Amino acid sequence: MGTISLQQAGHRAGDLLFSNLNLVIADGDRVGLVAPNGRGKTTLLRAMAGQAELSDGEITRSRGLTVGYVPQEVPESALTLTLAAFVASALDAATLDNEGWRVDVVLDEMAIPAEFRDKPLAELSGGWQRMALLARAWVTQPDALLMDEPTNHLDLGRILMLEEWLGYAARNLPVVIASHDRAFLDAVTNRTLFLRPSEQVYLPLAYSAARAELDQIDAAAEAQREKDLKYATQLRKQAAKLTNVGINSGSDLLVVKSKQLRDRAEKIETQVQEVHRDRTGLVKLGNSGAEARVMMAFENVPVATPDGRPLFTVDKLHIFQGDRIVLLGRNGTGKSQFMRVVTEALAGSVPSGMRISPQLAPGYLDQALAWLPLDPSPLDYLLHRFDEGDRRTIALLAGAGFPPDRQSRPIRTMSLGQRARLALLALRLEKPNFYLLDEPTNHLDIPGQEQLEDDIREQGATTILVTHDRAFLRAIGTRFLLIERRKLVEVDSPEDFLEAQAALDR
CATH class of the missing domain: 1.10.287 (Helix Hairpins)
Structure with a gap:
């Protein structure tokens, strides 16, 4: 029986992140680890894997326990390796000589296409890099599995595949998963640990029931x-x-x-105990408003790949003020290309057959945050981009969860979750009335996701959304467009599509 035991475990990194953590994680325990960004989830996972030390308490692993650890990102030093070589690097030379076949078996088990296995990781998408990390952990045949944000960058089909795989391959192992994906946690966990600075809350329930x-x-x-x-x-x-x-x-x-x-x-x-509250900062997106009823209209607008290969045609579509449109479709059907057409149109390259209201003020958030510069500090970035003044900018950053000492450090030193929060603040200062959101919940913690949901619903801004986050799309969407069989059609609900996806990936 494999176990990981924590006795009075705690950690400080300037502030107290968590303390007084006492529990035993045993075979069959699938624990969802939940906390806002920067509250110690990764530190705790790395400590349980034996890759970091906590400032307080002890972590004990049962004798001979092999731990498979899936970090958030591929190490930069490994990006030149091929996917197969990266997976194989988890095995020592003797094992690789005698049991090198294990690499191919795991790559098959993860359904990683043959054409990707010999490509350098640097040339692969974040989703395939994520699958490589999972395969590398699994090839060691671990007795326990620790996963840090495993669904980031995965499309819905891969998330559903991962859910099913965890259900049979790892069902008897101790499993700990740090994740902000609420639907994923509900599907794969049977226990939830809410990580807090003082008393921890550990409940024998999946996320939604545990949250209630x-x-x-x-x-x-x-x-x-x-x-x-x-x-x-x-x-x-x-x-x-x-x-x-x-x-x-x-x-x-x-x-x-x-x-x-x-x-x-x-x-x-x-x-008297101070009641715990997750204080991660609020961004509070707005809506600058518009009088136009139709914000965007399409009539016979072709959507194609960048090299000109046709995907589908938008026959007739009107996007009305206040619509919150969710774009559905399997990977490769053209969701990203539709978003590219809209983005380019908003930048001035409007295709024939498309009309945009002159009152439309766009705001765009992409999953990679590629437009966010890394060298300036958050304060310098906002001061140079927006005319808000020093005092107000400092106050806005503080309200968004950036204390004064954090405002002057380079953006590149920030976590991905902090960068996402800064991007949302910049989006707010753009004062849009039309949001174009491509996987906006990537890197956002659960309080941030819920705040974004509330803001979009309450402010009433028109929104086009692509997301793999089922909880988020259900909370946001008022209209659903499905790309299927080279056509764009409107459906009443996302549920038939989600059920079909689950059936296809079984």
Whole structure:
């Protein structure tokens, strides 16, 4: 039986990230590790894998336990390796000589096409790099599996394949998965660890059920806190009255009694627990508004690959103000090319048959964040791009979760989650009324995703969205366009498409 045990585990990196973590993860435990960006998930996973040290407590692995660790990114030093060579590099020379066949078996198991296996990782997409990381961990035949954001960069078909694979290949192992993909966590986990600075919450439930239970726990804690503080206030009022009466009457007994009440109130206030809240900063996207009813219209607009190969034609489509359109389709059907046509049209290259309202003010967010410069600091970047002034820019960054000392460091030193939050702030300052969002939840933590959902719904800005995040598209979409059999058709709901995807990938 393989186990990973944590005793009083905790870690500080300037701030306290987590503490007092005591649990045993055993065979068959599939744990979802949930926390906002920068709160120690990766540190904890690396420590459990034996690749990092925590500042407090101990982590014990059962004797002889082999751990497969799937990090978020391929190391830069490995990008020149072919995919197959990268997977093989997890094995020592003796194993590779005697059991080199294991590499091909795992690549087949992960359904990695033969034409990709001999390509350098640097030439492959983030999704295929992710599959290479998973294959490299699995080829060691691990007794436990630790995965850091495994669905990032994967399309929906690959996510569904990964869900099914975890269900049979790793069902009897200890598995820990750090992820912001709520639907994925619901599908593959049976326990949830909410990582917090003080007391941790570990529940024998998948994410959504655990989140509902956590909300009840937090609500009860808040109610108890308010009750305790109210009682402490009453004690202090009684103490003040007794003090006045004691002084006026010269009664030392009443003065002593008053002090006892104050001491009691102070003890209650000291013991009252501050209710945990995930403070990751708020961006609050807006909507600059428009009077036009139709923001964009298509009539017989062809969509093709960059080299001119036709994919489909948009026969007739009107995008009305306030529509939140989700684009559906299997990988390779043309979602990205449709988004490219729209992006180029918004930049001024409008194809024949397409009309754009002159009132449309676009805002674009892509999954790679390639337009975000890495050398300047967040403060310098926003000051040079937007005319908001020093004080307001500093305040906006602080409100978005960037404390003053973080605002002056180069963007390249920030995590991908922090870069995504900065990109959203820049998007807000563009003051758009039309959002074009390509995989916007990549790198956003769950509080950030929920905030983005709320902003888009509440502000009413027109939106075109491509996403593999099922929870996000269900929360956002009001219209659904499906690319299928070289046609773009509107469907009532995404559910038939999602069910068909799941059936195809079984």
